[in-house]
Amino acid sequence: MYRTLIVEDEADEAQRLTDLLRRYGQAHEVEFKTTWRASAMDMLSDKSRYDLCLLDIQMPGIDGMEAAGLLRTYDDQIPIIFVTNLAKYAVKGYEVGACGFIVKPATYGNLSLALDRALRAVAQNAGRTLTIPTDSGIRVVPLRQITFIEVMKHTLTYHIVGEEPLDTRGSLVKLEEELADAPVVRVSKSCLANMDQIAFLRNSELQMSDGECLRISRTHRRDVIDKVTDYLGGRR
Structure with missing residues (x-):
């Protein structure tokens, strides 16, 4: 089971990601336990441990890119998949160790490719x-x-x-x-x-x-x- 954090200020988009994760899980015989946080501040105040983070970039207050930088100060292992409307953020996203990048609206195809990379990273992190x-x-x-x-x-x-x-x-x-x-x-x-x-x-x-x-x-x-x-x- 992969504990997955979805950080997305739009409830409909968060539900879309949850549904796509469920579809991927059924296809690959894995399970995702998802938690939704509606802002970067909510994410940063959540001290639970997660295996994977799907992070929207364009959010009010602290945006996802800044939040990812803060996240990396205390967790340099968790795979981050960015979700955004603007593809121009992709290069900057990789500066904070993103393992994937999805342009909205998320589709099964682009999320699936990002998840393949992310779960390989999780498996490597679990190799202690x-x-x-x-x-x-x-x-x-x-x-x-x-x-x-x-x-x-x-x-x-x-x-x-x-x-x-x-x-x-x-x-x-x-x-x-x-x-x-x-x-x-x-x-x-x-x-x-x-x-x-x-x-x-x-x-x-x-x-x-x-x-x-x-x-x-x-x-x-x-x-x-x-x-x-x-x-x-x-x-x-």
């Missing part, structure tokens, strides 16, 4: 790995395959989708520092959870994709709820 030393050698594990990591007496245990847990010596504090920009959240003093692997959030626990339930400590509960709802787009 962890290098884990073990008794038998170094293991390189994609971060997306790790559900959670816990520590007990200086032993880190990596819980990996479809595999037995993997143990190694280490510090959870140092690992958390290394993963500061990754989608992980501290659940308790001894546990980090991968937010991409969360199946369900309850008030006092996380249920992970492998069925494990992680108890959220009282001291971390508010932080966990805030980070997980932001990441999964709960504030919509």
Whole structure:
């Protein structure tokens, strides 16, 4: 599922983009969960995490080009597809790392080509790995395959989708520092959870994709709820 932000001041055009995304998803067997924001200010105040942004350029107040520059100050990875009435903005758009450009009214053909490029970029961004030393050698594990990591007496245990847990010596504090920009959240003093692997959030626990339930400590509960709802787009 691709969390997709549509920033467009015209409701009809936002709906058109949503419908075209749905059509593309059906054709390519992928799903888009869309959120609509009607202005650049609304976009910049939204702290949720998205995989993809469709951004109108000509909007009242802060225009889309300026908003994209501001977005890049804290997220240099998210693919941006610009949508506008004027093709002259195309060159300037690529200065802020746009991966696509669509002239209104959006059509399935031009959006489809832009989405092909954008989703390739998303796949590349999702390729982060962890290098884990073990008794038998170094293991390189994609971060997306790790559900959670816990520590007990200086032993880190990596819980990996479809595999037995993997143990190694280490510090959870140092690992958390290394993963500061990754989608992980501290659940308790001894546990980090991968937010991409969360199946369900309850008030006092996380249920992970492998069925494990992680108890959220009282001291971390508010932080966990805030980070997980932001990441999964709960504030919509």
